[in-house]
Amino acid sequence: MxxxxxxxxxxxxxxxxxxxxxxxxxxxxxxxxxxxxxxxxxxxxxxxxxxxxxxxxxxxxxxxxxxxxxxxxxxxxxxxxxxxxxxxxxxxxxxxxxxxxxxxxxxxxxxxxxxxxxxxxxxxxxxxxxxxxxxxxxxxxxxxxxxDGIAGGSGTDKIIGTTKADTLMGLGGNDILTGGKGKDAFVFNTKLSRKSNLDKVTDFNVKDDTIRLDDAVFKSLAPGKLSVDSFHTGSGAHDADDRIIYDSKKGALFYDADGDGAEAQIQFATLSKNLKMTGADFLVI
Missing domain, CATH: 3.10.100.10 (Mannose-Binding Protein A, subunit A)
Known part of the structure; x- marks a missing residue:
C-alpha cells in the first residue's frame, strides 16, 4: 500500500x-x-x-x-x-x-x-x-x-523517526519502530493481535519518550495519564487494577482488560529489557 x-x-x-x-x-x-x-x-x-x-x-x-x-x-x-x-x-x-x-x-x-x-x-x-x-x-x-505521525500500513513495516520529536505508529502488522533522537511518542491505536499486530520498539527511552494508548482499543483505560495503580512490572497482573504490564526480563508489554481476572493479557509490544518504566511513561488518548 x-x-x-x-x-x-x-x-x-x-x-x-x-x-x-x-x-x-x-x-x-x-x-x-x-x-x-x-x-x-x-x-x-x-x-x-x-x-x-x-x-x-x-x-x-x-x-x-x-x-x-x-x-x-x-x-x-x-x-x-x-x-x-x-x-x-x-x-x-x-x-x-x-x-x-x-x-x-x-x-x-x-x-x-x-x-x-x-x-x-x-x-x-x-x-x-x-x-x-x-x-x-x-x-x-x-x-x-x-x-498525525509517521505511520506504517497493514503489513509489516520498518518505521524510523528523525532527530526531532516524532510520533510513530505501526498500525496493522508486526512492525519495527525506531524513534531516534528527540522526545518521541509511540502510538498504539489498532486492534490488538498476538499474531498479526505485535510491534517492536527498538529504542524506547524512559527519560524522553512516551507510549500513547488509544482508549478505543484499550477500552478499560480512561483518557489522560495512566494511573499509578494501572501499571505493573512483572510477568502478569498482580491485582484487579493492573492494566498495563511490563515484563522487564523479556521486554514484553501487555494489556490486561481485567487485571488478575479471568480474561487473558495480550502482548502488544516488545521493548528493551530492564527498563525503569512507570505509569508516567504512558498517556491514554
Missing part, C-alpha cells in the same frame, strides 16, 4: 467507495481521520499523491451532483451548521481551496471532496483538478486518511 509522508504526517488512500460519514468512521477505526488540509503546500502534495495513485485504480467514482467529475473525500463538512465548514475534529478551516463557484450548497451538499478532474466534466468552468467541491455526503467515493 503506497503512502505519502508529508510534514511529519502520513496519508493513505482507501480504495473502497464510502459515503462521507462511513469514510470518517473508517478512518477513525484505523487510528486516523479524513485528511485535514491546512496549507497550499499540503494540498499540492495530497493532490499529486492522489493523481499518481489513481493511475493504478481499477475503479473510479464520480459525484453526479459535482458535475460528474471524479473526487476523493476530505475531512471538511458543514452538516452541523449550514455554511460553517469545519474539519472532523471540530476545528474551522484555516485554509481552503474551493473551486471558483464553490461551495454552493446545491441540493443541500454538506461534504467536501477534492477533485481529480475539472468540473462540470463537459465544461470545467466551475472548478479545476486539485480544488475542492461540496457534494452530497451520500456519494460513494474513495477517501484519504491522515495519520
Amino acid at each position: 503506497a503512502k505519502l509522508n508529508f510534514g511529519g504526517h502520513t496519508y493513505l488512500v482507501v480504495t473502497k467507495a464510502l459515503d462521507w460519514f462511513s469514510a470518517e468512521a473508517n478512518a477513525e477505526a484505523k487510528g486516523g481521520h479524513l485528511v485535514k488540509i491546512d496549507s497550499a503546500r499540503e494540498n499540492s502534495a495530497v493532490f499529486n499523491f492522489l493523481m499518481k495513485e489513481s493511475a493504478s485504480w481499477s475503479k473510479h467514482y464520480i459525484a453526479p451532483d459535482g458535475g460528474g467529475a471524479e473526487y476523493v473525500w476530505i475531512g471538511a463538512s458543514d452538516f452541523a451548521e449550514e455554511g460553517q465548514w469545519h474539519w472532523a475534529d471540530g476545528s474551522s478551516l484555516k485554509y481552503s481551496k474551493w473551486g471558483r463557484a464553490e461551495p454552493d450548497d446545491y441540493q443541500d451538499q454538506d461534504g467536501a471532496a477534492i477533485g481529480l478532474e475539472a468540473w462540470p466534466k463537459s465544461k470545467g468552468n466551475l472548478g479545476q483538478a486539485g480544488e475542492w467541491n461540496d457534494v452530497d455526503v451520500t456519494n460513494g467515493l474513495f477517501s484519504l486518511i491522515e495519520y
Whole structure:
C-alpha cells in the first residue's frame, strides 16, 4: 500500500467507495481521520499523491451532483451548521481551496471532496483538478486518511523517526519502530493481535519518550495519564487494577482488560529489557 509522508504526517488512500460519514468512521477505526488540509503546500502534495495513485485504480467514482467529475473525500463538512465548514475534529478551516463557484450548497451538499478532474466534466468552468467541491455526503467515493505521525500500513513495516520529536505508529502488522533522537511518542491505536499486530520498539527511552494508548482499543483505560495503580512490572497482573504490564526480563508489554481476572493479557509490544518504566511513561488518548 503506497503512502505519502508529508510534514511529519502520513496519508493513505482507501480504495473502497464510502459515503462521507462511513469514510470518517473508517478512518477513525484505523487510528486516523479524513485528511485535514491546512496549507497550499499540503494540498499540492495530497493532490499529486492522489493523481499518481489513481493511475493504478481499477475503479473510479464520480459525484453526479459535482458535475460528474471524479473526487476523493476530505475531512471538511458543514452538516452541523449550514455554511460553517469545519474539519472532523471540530476545528474551522484555516485554509481552503474551493473551486471558483464553490461551495454552493446545491441540493443541500454538506461534504467536501477534492477533485481529480475539472468540473462540470463537459465544461470545467466551475472548478479545476486539485480544488475542492461540496457534494452530497451520500456519494460513494474513495477517501484519504491522515495519520498525525509517521505511520506504517497493514503489513509489516520498518518505521524510523528523525532527530526531532516524532510520533510513530505501526498500525496493522508486526512492525519495527525506531524513534531516534528527540522526545518521541509511540502510538498504539489498532486492534490488538498476538499474531498479526505485535510491534517492536527498538529504542524506547524512559527519560524522553512516551507510549500513547488509544482508549478505543484499550477500552478499560480512561483518557489522560495512566494511573499509578494501572501499571505493573512483572510477568502478569498482580491485582484487579493492573492494566498495563511490563515484563522487564523479556521486554514484553501487555494489556490486561481485567487485571488478575479471568480474561487473558495480550502482548502488544516488545521493548528493551530492564527498563525503569512507570505509569508516567504512558498517556491514554
